[in-house]
Amino acid sequence: MSFKSTDSYIVADDLGLAVNAAVTLEKPLLLKGEPGTGKTRLAEELAASLGVPLIRWQIKSTTKAQQGLYEYDAVSRLRDSQLGSDKVHDIANYIKPGKLWQAFTAAERPVLLIDEIDKADIEFPNDLLHELDQMEFHVYETGEQVRAEHRPIVIITSNNEKELPDAFLRRCFFHYIKFPDADTLAQIVQVHYPDIRKDLLSTALEVFFDLRQVPSLKKKPSTSELIDWLKLLLAEDIKPAELTKSNGLMPMFGALLKNEQDVQLVEKLAFMARRQSS
């Protein structure tokens, strides 16, 4: 199999290779990159292109590794015992499979997305080492051994908020999604807005890349911001000429700059540029 760009999603060559290698060798693929470069989208598109289900495990700061395996609902068992329910005699009734369990026992080889793993506690990845490596775990309550019939394709994303332990990294393939160059970006935009005017697109991209060049921006605008911005430009029917008119900020700047200090910075730069030219 090979994972390539589709009608709705553009894959850079090296990323495609990374995905193919991870799928072939059955290794988890760890993706990093600026926010908005399509890390999560990748898993969705991969599942769609393979025609397999996507199992998504969204990590939060309170997520524990055990929750991904299973949870034993002792409280409802206790309650059932008080009410005299028959269910209470089988402990398996109270074991709730987590996302990893679902992925291991799925009928066909699924894509398992572990999204934003860096949000969890710093020890979280260490608790999953064996499970991701051997793709099996033990259920203590029932003595059952859950083993993956088909090793799921594991995609892990991280926003770099915390560093991951070495032992965990050793078990993964790692790919850093670079910010796309102008050509790739134009392709991506074409996919989202097929009938956008050429001149508007090229001017907008120019403005966008200039903005990314501005040093010390708190949050550089990324692909998803560009797409949003273009949507607004199209909706407001803004002419290409208006984009480069140097009267301060670009129109609809709110879609690109998400930080008050960034807006001030860009405003100041535009003001200085105007003063120099006049």
Added chain:
Amino acid sequence: MLIEFFLCLRKHGLKTSLTELLDLLGALERGVVFGSVDDFYTLARLVLVKDESQYDRFDRAFAEYFEGVEQVDLAAAIPADWLERSLQRQLSDEDKAKLQSLGGLDELLKTFRERLAEQQKRHAGGNKWIGTGGTSPFGAYGYHPEGIRIGQDGSNARRAVKVWDKREFRDLDGDAELANRNLQLALRKLRKFARTGAAEELDLNGTIRATSQKGGLLDLQWQPERHNAVKVLLLFDVGGSMDDYIYECEQLFAAARNEFKHLEFFYFHNCVYEHVWKDNNRRYDEKLPLLELINRYGRDYKLIFVGDATMGPYEIAYPGGSVEHWNEEPGAVWMQRLLNHFTDAVWLNPQPTSHWRYYQSIDLMQQLMSQRMYPLTLDGISAAITTLLKKSVAAAAPSPLNS
């Protein structure tokens, strides 16, 4: 195989392990990439490098290795058994029959080695790899990096090399001495658990007690989850000589923010005087009087100074010593006020310990801090935290001398 490549990566400081090398060989074996150095580069990076800050090192190692390969005497460098095994996999039955007519595999390999040696000589003479390579049956090895010069023409390989010669990831290369994760693990020691917030956890003992009291009828009791309740107040020295240590300070700050729920931070310059501030851009508009800081944050806050304490001694000891404004009272007095209030305090100094004795100001600060100054390294932070935890037991009696 690829041992030299692996060693070259290690030499450049990449912490690649044997497991990963085996993974890479596995990927090559399974034919994930074939016949392109570009793809091999991407694959090797994917498998061997685990952090984008290491990409640049990898690029450098890769470039060095591949330049090295051009100089290697191929005829001597390629082990015979490897050639044989690969060949047999590549050849069709028809080819094998042809081979027999040429005098068998051994004979052919011999010819191959001779031809390679010959090419090496011509190359040295100024003729660059002409002719023979294209018709050589050995071109199939092109997918293996050692073999790039066998099966592909020079220009192709040169173009490929550019990808790693560009070194696009140079900005990201960070010195990992004070890596965020290690730092956070060090800060973890500073923990004091307390149960606060919403009651979300089952209180087992309470439940058993309550249930027994109700004669066996289940009565669930809940309690809040345990959180790290340590409160930390960070004071950063900014500007001037501290510019050299921005990276270390950022790392420390990022790790501390992840670890402590109650974290407050302020800035000062060189020594603490009447004011501290929170936003360096508006340091003259939004100042917080130090006395207010003392009133606002309780004694239970642990105070951590981060600064190089490198300044003129008069900046600490004399009124009007500040380089920025006229201070009525010397910095030492303000330091003393802070330290009287916050009994758990340490100073982290990014200057190497060996330099400390050359600065009189560091000596003064050490005395003010009663020897609680530590270097801003992992060991230093661990030692500082041990001190903070110890003092919190000892500091029962508050000093009568307060502002």
